[in-house]
Amino acid sequence: xxxxxxxxxxxxxxxxxxxxxxxxxxxxxxxxxxxxxxxxxxxxxxxxxxxxxxxxxxxxxxxxxxxxxxxxxxxxxxxxxxxxxxxxxxxxxxxxxxxxxxxxxxxxxxxxxxxxxxxxxxxxxxxxxxxxxxxxxxxxxxxxxxxxxxxxxxxxxxxxxxxxxxxxxxxxxxxxxxxxxxxxxxxxxxxxxxxxxxxxxxxxxxxxxxxxxxxxxxxxxxxxxxxxxxxxxxxxxxxxxxxxxxxxxxxxxxxxxxxxxxxxxxxxxxxxxxxxxxxxxxxxxxxxxxxxxxxxxxxxxxxxxxxxxxxxxxxxxxxxxxxxxxxxxxxxxxxxxxxxxxxxxxxxxxxxxxxxxxxxxxxxxxxxxxxxxxxxxxxxxxxxxxxxxxxxxxxxxxxxxxxxxxxxxxxxxxxxxxxxxxxxxxxxxxxxxxxx
Ligand SMILES: [Zn+2]
Numbered sequence: 324x325x326x327x328x329x330x331x332x333x334x335x336x337x338x339x340x341x342x343x344x345x346x347x348x349x350x351x352x353x354x355x356x357x358x359x360x361x362x363x364x365x366x367x368x369x370x371x372x373x374x375x376x377x378x379x380x381x382x383x384x385x386x387x388x389x390x391x392x393x394x395x396x397x398x399x400x401x402x403x404x405x406x407x408x409x410x411x412x413x414x415x416x417x418x419x420x421x422x423x424x425x426x427x428x429x430x431x432x433x434x435x436x437x438x439x440x441x442x443x444x445x446x447x448x449x450x451x452x453x454x455x456x457x458x459x460x461x462x463x464x465x466x467x468x469x470x471x472x473x474x475x476x477x478x479x480x481x482x483x484x485x486x487x488x489x490x491x492x493x494x495x496x497x498x499x500x501x502x503x504x505x506x507x508x509x510x511x512x513x514x515x516x517x518x519x520x521x522x523x524x525x526x527x528x529x530x531x532x533x534x535x536x537x538x539x540x541x542x543x544x545x546x547x548x549x550x551x552x553x554x555x556x557x558x559x560x561x562x563x564x565x566x567x568x569x570x571x572x573x574x575x576x577x578x579x580x581x582x583x584x585x586x587x588x589x590x591x592x593x594x595x596x597x598x599x600x601x602x603x604x605x606x607x608x609x610x611x612x613x614x615x616x617x618x619x620x621x622x623x624x625x626x627x628x629x630x631x632x633x634x635x636x637x638x639x640x641x642x643x644x645x646x647x648x649x650x651x652x653x654x655x656x657x658x659x660x661x662x663x664x665x666x667x668x669x670x671x672x673x674x675x676x677x678x679x680x681x682x683x684x685x686x687x688x689x690x691x692x693x694x695x696x697x698x699x700x701x702x703x704x705x706x707x708x709x710x711x712x713x714x715x716x717x718x719x720x721x722x723x724x725x726x727x728x729x730x731x732x733x734x735x736x737x738x739x740x741x742x743x744x745x746x747x748x749x750x751x752x753x754x755x756x757x758x759x
Contacts, residue, residue, distance in 0.1 A: 357371060358387075358388040358399070358401075358414055359372070360387055361376070366382060366383065367380060367385035367403070369385070369414075377416070379416075382405055383405050383406065385402070386401045386403070388414060389401065391431055393411075393449070398411075398419060404425050407426075408422040408425065409424075409425045411449075420449040421450045421451055427440075429447075430444075430462070433472070436449065438451065443456070444459040444476075454491040455487070455492070455493060457493065459477060461477035463476070463477075465506050469506060470506070472486050473496070473529060475506070475516070478499045481500055481501060481502070482503060483497050483498050483500070484497035484516055484527070484531070497516065497527055500520055501520055504517060504518040504519065509558055510547050510549045510558060512571075513571070513573065514529060515573065522540070523537040523539060524537060524543070525537030525538065535575075539564075544651050544670075545560060545562050546561045546671055546673070547561075550568065551745070551748040553752055557570055557571070557747075557751070561651040561652040563649035563650065564580065565581060566578075566579040566586050566587055568587050581640065581643075581644075588633070588636075588746075588750070589633060589636055591751065591753075591754055592629075600626055603634075604634035604635075604638070607630050608683075608684070608685060611627060616733070624734060624742075625746075627681065627734065628655075628678070628737060628742045631681055632743055635676055635680070635692070636653045638692055642689075642696055646696065648696040648697070648699045649699070650673065651671060652673045654673060654674075654675045654676075655676060655677070662731060664677050664679075664680060664731075665680075665692070665694060665695040667699060667702070669698060669699065669702040672699055676691065676692070677691075677733075678734045678735070679730055679731045679733035681733060682729055682733055683729055693715045694712055696715070697711050697712040709723045
């Protein structure tokens with residue numbers, strides 16, 4: 324066993340050998356894979372978490388250990404080299420691969436081993452034998468999880484999407500026509516690909532279908548969220564211009580143009596308008612003023628939230644269109660942050676409103692909605708912001724700055740998101756019946 328001394332240097336925990344040499348390269352390495360890289364007489368080795376030298380300091384170079392998947396098998400592995408040869412070892416110093424000249428650049432991308440050569444990337448096995456010679460200039464290495472065997476690759480300056488089949492043949496999923504592309508996750512379940520053609524981006528599925536057309540600018544926000552579950556799972560994709568409803572196979576079920584309609588939810592609700600419990604927002608507001616939150620039934624709470632979502636978004640979308648202040652998604656404020664009337668998530672152009680606005684006048688509601696929309700143009704409370712808001716309100720800067728008080732925790736305990744999703748599900752089922 325090697326004797327090492329643990330000490331604190333510049334506030335960081337470090338390890339020293341008996342000659343006083345600091346033997347740990349980077350303290351962060353300590354937490355990864357329980358192997359700490361040490362250097363002794365210019366050579367690299369590894370100690371375990373107890374300071375035992377488990378891999379002798381015999382390597383000219385050693386990378387840090389990492390958890391990697393290679394050809395379907397998980398390893399704790401790193402790359403080491405002696406003289407001009409390099410290879411992969413596991414955490415017990417056992418070689419995983421044969422040796423390769425260190426002048427070759429290698430990459431582990433999506434569980435496969437690639438070597439970069441002049442002609443292009445070569446897919447190799449653990450003996451570095453060629454499995455597939457390609458002319459790829461580049462392969463996008465998305466270090467987060469990538470879909471199995473799918474690669475985003477660059478060829479003659481354009482990106483395409485390929486699948487490496489079981490026989491190590493390449494199958495082109497999307498042709499080489501993208502200026503850029505990246506993986507895009509649909510609410511944690513499915514992978515889509517965001518590709519840009521002639522400066523416009525859109526979404527594609529892994530079968531190569533164009534799910535969302537390439538009509539969006541680079542800075543446009545595209546957000547996806549789980550929408551409801553109706554035998555299949557359904558998702559909503561929000562952009563500033565459109566809202567899409569997708570099924571679990573990424574098939575577009577409905578497309579709403581926000582210049583003509585408010586949202587898919589609004590569209591479905593609107594078909595029932597004759598039977599509305601609250602015909603106008605004012606009917607809803609008067610009802611809310613007189614209720615006792617302690618004794619109100621759950622059905623009534625559901626109704627209030629459903630109608631609030633409908634009427635508030637109607638106002639929001641009307642102003643958004645009128646002043647060309649395009650938002651992506653409307654939500655109620657997260658319960659924990661109910662210390663404000665509204666919120667504009669400038670980075671994704673989402674507008675969030677406090678349910679407690681239902682206890683305010685319609686005038687105050689409109690004021691908050693315009694305030695949040697104005698933030699899409701001016702994110703902070705600057706002079707320009709208030710001047711602009713004053714114009715939208717048809718008043719002046721002083722009036723735009725005026726605040727109002729009132730209860731801010733109305734229906735705070737209710738999971739509005741679940742209620743709206745449940746309602747979406749019911750409305751969708753009704754619409755389906757109507758179609759068939
Ligand atoms: Zn503000």
